Structure formats: C-alpha cells, structure tokens
Amino acid sequence: MNFDGKVAVVVGAGSGIGRATASLFAEYGARVALADIDKNGLVETAEMLAGRGAEVSQHVCDLTDQEQTEALIEDARRSHGRIDSVVTTVGWSDTTFFATEEAEYWRRIIDINLMTSIFLCRAALRVLSPQKSGSIVLTSSDAGKVGTMGETVYAAAKAGVIGFVKSLARETARDGVRVNAISPGPTDTPLLRAQSDQDVIEKMIRAVPLKRMGTAEEQAAPIVFLASDGASYITGQTLSVSGGLTMTS
Numbered sequence: 001m002n003f004d005g006k007v008a009v010v011v012g013a014g015s016g017i018g019r020a021t022a023s024l025f026a027e028y029g030a031r032v033a034l035a036d037i038d039k040n041g042l043v044e045t046a047e048m049l050a051g052r053g054a055e056v057s058q059h060v061c062d063l064t065d066q067e068q069t070e071a072l073i074e075d076a077r078r079s080h081g082r083i084d085s086v087v088t089t090v091g092w093s094d095t096t097f098f099a100t101e102e103a104e105y106w107r108r109i110i111d112i113n114l115m116t117s118i119f120l121c122r123a124a125l126r127v128l129s130p131q132k133s134g135s136i137v138l139t140s141s142d143a144g145k146v147g148t149m150g151e152t153v154y155a156a157a158k159a160g161v162i163g164f165v166k167s168l169a170r171e172t173a174r175d176g177v178r179v180n181a182i183s184p185g186p187t188d189t190p191l192l193r194a195q196s197d198q199d200v201i202e203k204m205i206r207a208v209p210l211k212r213m214g215t216a217e218e219q220a221a222p223i224v225f226l227a228s229d230g231a232s233y234i235t236g237q238t239l240s241v242s243g244g245l246t247m248t249s
C-alpha cells in the first residue's frame, strides 16, 4: 500500500482505532488531517506522528454537528490541497438495558454512531465527487450484525451504518468514490476498557473463535487497506474484523 502524495482525513484520531489508523496512513506515506472532539487526545496523536516525520494537521471537531463537519473537510482540503481518503472511527456506547433509558440517551447514541457518518459523507462528497475519485471508510460494529444485550440502540445505529454504506456506495460509484466500513469485534481500546470490567472482557473473549481481543492496529490495517488502491474493486462492504465472532455475510 502506498499513499505517497495522498491525503487522508481521520476522525476519531485522538484515541484507539482512529489513532492507530492515522499512524498507519502516515507510515504508508499519506499526509493526515487528524480530527477529534478531544483536543488532548488529538495533540498527543499529532505529536506522536510529527515525531516520526509525518505531515499532519489538527482539527478539533464535533462530528455530531453538521456545520463543524463541513468546516473540518474544508479546513483539511485547504491545509493539504487535496483529500483522497476519509475515515471515521467515531463511536460511543454505554452498556445499559433498553428499558432503563430514555429518548435523550437513544438520540445521543444515534447521533454519535450514525449521524456522524452521514454528516461526514455529505461533507466529504463535496470534494470527492467532483474530483471523480476517493474512498470513504466508516466504522460499524458486529453488534450491528448480530445484536448485543445492553447495546440495543447502539446496535441499531451500527446496523444503520451498514445499510448506509450499501446505499451510498451505489450512488457514488458513478463518481469513482468507494464507500466501505469495518465492523470491529472486541478490541482493546480505551472505549472497551471504560465500558467493560475484566469479567465481561473474559466472557467476550470466550465467544471469539480466535480467543483474544483484537488490537487497534488490527482494525487499522483493514481500514487502510479498504481506503487504498488495493481495494479498488471493493465498495458497499462492511468487513467484520472480530476474530471470527460473526461469520454472517
């Protein structure tokens, strides 16, 4: 994979899978526009990559806000002169039973896990469609494929990402823009550690055929592959990266 001369926008770059993805893009030669709502995480990632000689820009952005998302893409294009790949790993959930939550929580979960992808794609396509090339990679979850107790509305939002990817990929194919997603299983990141105690983590590991959690780097590799020219005949797909947890089509 070679991203020399190319520019990737990575939202969620302040932590976990997004940070590992930004790092891998940079390793393959891309200039990277790093974005996150969390300024501290963003600065840490930027310093880490700049220390390795990568060319990066930093953009604080709340991806649940359409105006901020439009501004992010415009700033990234202005900073680097072009955009080739756009990735979001933004997502969040708590583990809580459906009947114990109310509309405010459900809306927040849908905003963070689905609306962010919708806003980002709308903004990205203003650049990618006219240039007739580009690749978008979103982040679903195996919860959206098979469901998870305690993550009902999160699973609905992540299933929404899968349907969105399939439909958008059909619309953007004529412009040479590919749209795909990854669907992580249990992955050792700050999000998972905040959400689950050791007992729950061990239970999850027992359910995974490969009998371990994934790493952020193991999610980053397929994201960057899907963004690359190596995946030039792949669009509309959501790839499970979950140690075999789900084997649905």
Ligand SMILES: NC(=O)c1ccc[n+]([C@@H]2O[C@H](COP(=O)([O-])OP(=O)(O)OC[C@H]3O[C@@H](n4cnc5c(N)ncnc54)[C@H](O)[C@@H]3O)[C@@H](O)[C@H]2O)c1
Binding pocket: 011, 012, 013, 014, 015, 016, 017, 018, 035, 036, 037, 038, 041, 061, 062, 063, 064, 089, 090, 091, 092, 093, 112, 116, 139, 140, 141, 142, 183, 184, 185, 186, 187, 188, 189, 190, 191, 192
């Ligand atoms: N870790 C897992 O086990 C797991 C499993 C399945 C799916 N996922 C999905 O993978 C993705 C990445 O998860 P992670 O484990 O790396 O999480 P993480 O919490 O480590 O990273 C998520 C990043 O997104 C940022 N973010 C959150 N809301 C934002 C917003 N509104 N605007 C901009 N940035 C925002 C956070 O600040 C954080 O830096 C998420 O979409 C998550 O749902 C993770």
